[in-house]
Amino acid sequence: MGHKNDHTKMPRMLLERPDAKPSMFINDISRLFMHRVRRECERCGISHGHHKLLMELFQNEGATQLQLVQRTHLTAPTVSVALGKMESEGLVRREADTEDMRQVKVYLTEKGREKVDQVRSIFRGADADMVKGIPQEELDAMMATMRKILKNLLEEEDK
Incomplete structure (x- = not known):
């Protein structure tokens, strides 16, 4: 049985590595951030993966x-099973598309919108x-750098 904070062992070690690369930090920061979001969502009764669907429908x-x-x-x-569960919990409703009856569109219910508010609050807190x-000046510089990194990666993808 693992320790409660096993997911923090490698990131803690990364802090001490003189050869650490930006990608290593980005990866560990992302994993820790999403671990927290998942944990907080589950505490609010929002199952794993449902937060993605809620935010996309929002x-x-x-x-x-x-x-x-x-x-x-x-x-x-995964989406099919999650939507079925979310529908039974009253978070979403599915309706046939009036223009194309083969298509089924998914909508948030009022209860679903309340869950979206909780998810957004969880993300704001984690941020x-x-x-x-x-x-703030360090954050501004970091954001400028992160935009450059993303732009570089997107340019490579477009080649």
């Missing part, structure tokens, strides 16, 4: 199941904790 109300698969990068069976104690 951004794109009336998305089809296929669009949800494509946008969340979850598998089709705030992640940058606490860092002066």
